[in-house]
Amino acid sequence: MKQLIFKIVIPLTVISFALFTQWRCAAVVDAPDTMFWGFPLPYTCPGLHTSLSYQIFVIEFIIDLLTYFLFWFTVVFCFNRFVHEIKIHKTVTKSLWILSILLFIYSSWIFFVFIDNHIFYIKRPFDIETIKTSFQFIWQNNLQCY
Secondary structure (H helix, E strand, O other), rough: HHHHHHHHHHHHHHHHHEEEEEEEEEEEEEOOEEEOOOOOOEEEOOOOOOOOOEEEEHHHHHHHHHHHHHHHHHHHHHHHHHHHOOOOOHHHHHHHHHHHHHHHHOOOOHHHHHHHOOEEOOEEEEEEEEEEEEEEEOOOOOOOOO
């Protein structure tokens, strides 16, 4: 199972994390309505201190990443154990890793570290009240709160 984690589960986690998320339009205390992204917990939103910046909430980000990982681990484990033993060809593994690395770079999470306007919080320091929510793929346009 260790090999399946590195060959299938981790690349599928990164791919699904980059391709699929949930957006929320939420009312923030003492701030205008703001868009939040993340599934199941919102882990990022536009910066309330300046434009063209983001606020990233680390604990929520880790919980979301673990949620995706546990989902794919459960699917692969159950399929491998109860349906059919999974044997992965080397080209499939390489293709999954290349796609996951490209999507990771494209989803621009790697660039958040290098830009100094972004604020990283361990936990979200303010309360929100969700107004509306929906799911979003990477190719869909970002919606605005109305």
